[in-house]
Amino acid sequence: MELIQETKQFKNYLEVLEEKYNENKPPESKKDRQFFQMVKNYTAPIYDLLTEWENHALQAVKERQVNLHPQQITSTKENMELLMLHSFYIDVKRKRYKELNHSIYFILDRLLDELQK
Known part of the structure; x- marks a missing residue:
């Protein structure tokens, strides 16, 4: 089923974004156009996947x-x-980031469990 694949890919993106949050430093300026363009290019496929995932889910x-x-x-x-934005701009505390991450994983895991029954 397509939704299962999208959900697994969604989880993979979560792992990559968490690595970015943990390893990167915030940009020197939030108005840095070049940095914004890099973030936009990197996250575009994730946004596309999210839209498809939401429709299918x-x-x-x-x-x-x-x-x-x-x-x-x-x-x-x-x-x-x-x-996605917090992973690049690193503008929230670790606790808030983990809360968001955990809530996403909870729903994705529950969705996968129910689809694979």
Whole structure:
């Protein structure tokens, strides 16, 4: 199923972004156009995946393939968008970053568990 592959890829991106958060330093200026362009180019495929994932996940919820609420899917997408920016700009404390990361993993793992039953 396509949603399973997208969810696994989503989890892989989460791991890579967490590495970036842990290893990178914040940019010297948040207005650095070159840095912004690099972030934009790097995250574009992730945004595309998120849009596809959200559509497929909401469809699975609608068809009752998974026992999740549509708002959980939407919130997971929004949290991932926040996490992407925080991974590059490193503008939140580690605790907040981990909370976002954990909430995303929780929904993704639950989704995978229910789809693979």
